[in-house]
Amino acid sequence: MEVPSVTEPLARVREICLALPEVTEKLSHGSPTWFVRKTFVSFSDHGHGGPLAIWCAAAPGAQEEAIEKEPDRFYRPPYVGVRGWLGVRLDVDVDWDEIAAIIEDAYRQVAPKRLVAELDET
Numbered sequence: 286m287e288v289p290s291v292t293e294p295l296a297r298v299r300e301i302c303l304a305l306p307e308v309t310e311k312l313s314h315g316s317p318t319w320f321v322r323k324t325f326v327s328f329s330d331h332g333h334g335g336p337l338a339i340w341c342a343a344a345p346g347a348q349e350e351a352i353e354k355e356p357d358r359f360y361r362p363p364y365v366g367v368r369g370w371l372g373v374r375l376d377v378d379v380d381w382d383e384i385a386a387i388i389e390d391a392y393r394q395v396a397p398k399r400l401v402a403e404l405d406e407t
Contacts, residue, residue, distance in 0.1 A: 291328075291330040291337060294337060295330070298326070298328055298339055298375075298384070298388070299317065301381075301384065301385045301388050302319040302326055302388060303319070305321065305388075305396075306321070306403045307321055307396075307400055308320065308321050308392070309321075313327065314327075316328050316329060321392055321396045321397075322395065322396070322397060324342070324395070325341065325388075325391040325392050325395045326339050326341050326342075326388055326392075327339065327340045327365075335360075335362065335363065335372070336360075336372075336374045336375075336376050337374070337375045337376040338360075338362070338372050338373055338374045338376070339372075339375065339387075339388070340371070340372050340373075341370060341371050341373060341388065341390070341391035342369075342391040342394040342395050343369050343370055343371040343390065343391065344369075344390065345369060346369075347369070347390070348361060348366070348369050348371045351371055357374075358374050358377055359371060359372060359373060359374070360372040360374070371387070371391075373387055389404070
């Protein structure tokens with residue numbers, strides 16, 4: 286199986302994340318990761334034997350619902366899946382508007398209320 290390039294998906298995820306208020310990026314465990322005080326999205330480029338994906342903070346119950354609805358696109362990622370985080374595959378047909386909405390939801394899970402309010406004003 287051919288391993289898809291990470292260049293374009295990483296650039297698009299980076300653009301979406303960094304457009305949110307007060308987001309920073311740094312490497313965490315060797316992967317690009319985005320923070321708003323705490324981690325809310327991590328990029329997974331085939332590490333840990335998994336697919337090209339993002340791992341996102343998710344609202345309670347969202348992980349189970351997404352996996353049940355579309356198990357070919359969503360999964361329980363290692364390490365953070367036990368905390369309800371959602372794995373979102375980027376090696377399938379990707380709807381970037383949906384990815385942006387998932388990332389925004391992840392941001393809302395961890396961002397301070399002041400920043401969520403700022404996001405709502407835009």
